[in-house]
Amino acid sequence: MSNNPIGIFDSGLGGLTVWREVRRQLPNEDIVYFADSRNCPYGPKSPDEIVRLARTIADGLLDAGCKLIIVACNTATAAAIDELRAAYSVPFVGMEPAIKQAALHTRSGKVGVLATKGTFNGRLYKATSQKYARNIDVMVQIGDGLVELVEANEYNGPKALPLLQKYIGPMLEHGVDQIVLGCTHYPFFKPQIEALAGPQVTVIDPAPAVARHAADLLAEHSLLNTDSRCVTDVFASSGSTSTMAALLTSITGRKYKRGMLQMGGNQYDCLR
Ligand code: DGL
Numbered sequence: 001m002s003n004n005p006i007g008i009f010d011s012g013l014g015g016l017t018v019w020r021e022v023r024r025q026l027p028n029e030d031i032v033y034f035a036d037s038r039n040c041p042y043g044p045k046s047p048d049e050i051v052r053l054a055r056t057i058a059d060g061l062l063d064a065g066c067k068l069i070i071v072a073c074n075t076a077t078a079a080a081i082d083e084l085r086a087a088y089s090v091p092f093v094g095m096e097p098a099i100k101q102a103a104l105h106t107r108s109g110k111v112g113v114l115a116t117k118g119t120f121n122g123r124l125y126k127a128t129s130q131k132y133a134r135n136i137d138v139m140v141q142i143g144d145g146l147v148e149l150v151e152a153n154e155y156n157g158p159k160a161l162p163l164l165q166k167y168i169g170p171m172l173e174h175g176v177d178q179i180v181l182g183c184t185h186y187p188f189f190k191p192q193i194e195a196l197a198g199p200q201v202t203v204i205d206p207a208p209a210v211a212r213h214a215a216d217l218l219a220e221h222s223l224l225n226t227d228s229r230c231v232t233d234v235f236a237s238s239g240s241t242s243t244m245a246a247l248l249t250s251i252t253g254r255k256y257k258r259g260m261l262q263m264g265g266n267q268y269d270c271l272r
Contacts, residue, residue, distance in 0.1 A: 002223050005030035005232075006214065007066030009057045012040035012151050012239075013247055014185030015072030018095070020251055021211040022070065023233065026218075028225045030232045032064050034263070037239030041147045042075040043116030043183075050079035050118070058084055060264030067223050070214055071095065072184050074115055078122025091221060093214045096124055097182035098206040100132040105202060106178050110137040112171035115182030117142050125182075139174050141167045147185045153243045155188040164189060168196050179203045188247075236261045236268040245271055 006026070008019050012035050019033050034057055036042075042050050054076050061069055070093045071077045071084065077094035084092050097119065102111040111133070119125055120140055129138055145163050149155045171179060177200060181187055187205040194203050218224045235256070237244055245256050248271065256271035 001067050002225050003227060004065045004067040005032045006218075007032050007034070007061030007064065007069040008072050009034040009036065009054075009061065009069070009076075010073040010184055011035075011042035011076060012037045012147065012185070013244055014147065014150060014183060014188075015070075016244075016247055016251065017184050017187040017205065018070060018072035018207045018210055019233075021207040022214060025208075025211040026215055028227060028231060030225070031234070032061060032066060033233065033235045034061060034268075035235070035237040035239070035244060037151060037237050037244070039238065040151055041116070042073060042079075043118045043142075043147065045118065047079040047118070047122075050076055051083050054080040054084060055087065056264065058088060060266065062088065062090065063264040064261070066090065068093065068214065068218060068221075070210065072210075074183050075118035078119045078124050081124070091217050093210060093217060094124075095184060095206060095210060096128050097180045098204045098209065099128050099138070099180060101204055101206075101209070102178035102180050103132045103136045106136060106176075108175050108177045109135070110139065110174060110176045111178040111180065112139045112141065112168070112174075112176040113180045113182050114141050114143045114167060114186055116147070119182055139171050139176060141171065143167055143183060143186060146189065147183065150185040150188050150247075151243060153246050160189060160192060164192055164196060168193055172197060172201070177201050181205050232272070234261060234270055234272055236263060236270040238268060241269045241271050
């Protein structure tokens with residue numbers, strides 16, 4: 001089992017910001033990444049629908065032999081992580097907005113959280129903010145439209161800046177000194193948000209902490225792959241792989257080959 005791959009999934013391409021960290025921290029692991037781009041965005045969907053979609057993906061990743069699954073989507077974690085953990089025996093790692101880290105480091109006592117509607121409505125967000133941010137002034141903002149810009153590979157295009165100004169501007173006026181990126185698509189905008197916010201403000205991407213947690217869980221379950229051979233990454237999508245190829249090339253500098261992947265009785269386009 002320890003030679004089997006790790007599964008990572010997201011509503012679309014945002015989870016690539018988590019894959020990037022997992023790949024960096026766990027260089028011996030094979031990874032199967034699944035982007036549910038056909039059903040993206042998850043943010044406005046009902047929790048029941050997200051549970052149904054997440055279960056189909058988990059079935060597929062288990063069929064592909066995955067030994068641990070990272071739900072690299074805050075919205076899917078909020079809606080489905082309890083059901084997934086109850087339904088399957090492999091360990092699941094979820095995302096949650098890094099409010100604890102922001103609360104620990106704020107000097108002004110004010111932090112901003114940018115996430116989807118589904119994440120803010122979830123029990124997990126409420127529990128985390130009650131636990132860690134009781135005495136902190138938390139300003140929340142739904143990042144409508146940002147996921148779509150990443151899915152269209154337009155996160156560096158002319159539509160991004162006005163949206164980011166609209167969402168981040170009020171946080172800065174309010175005096176936040178920590179901005180939590182509560183959706184895995186948003187780290188694609190991190191350089192732009194940092195430029196808007198200036199050096200006094202820390203922009204927090206939870207991906208490194210999530211990758212560390214996955215590594216700890218693998219070690220705990222004696223599932224770390226210790227073979228040093230040529231590792232593989234497979235990136236499957238329920239939609240088109242064109243934007244995924246462009247984003248991956250911008251992350252790694254490599255070109256990817258198109259192919260097909262059979263997973264849980266379905267055929268998906270994939271990149272290797
Ligand atoms: N990457 C997902 C998240 O972290 C995006 C949600 C969506 O598809 O709306 O929440």
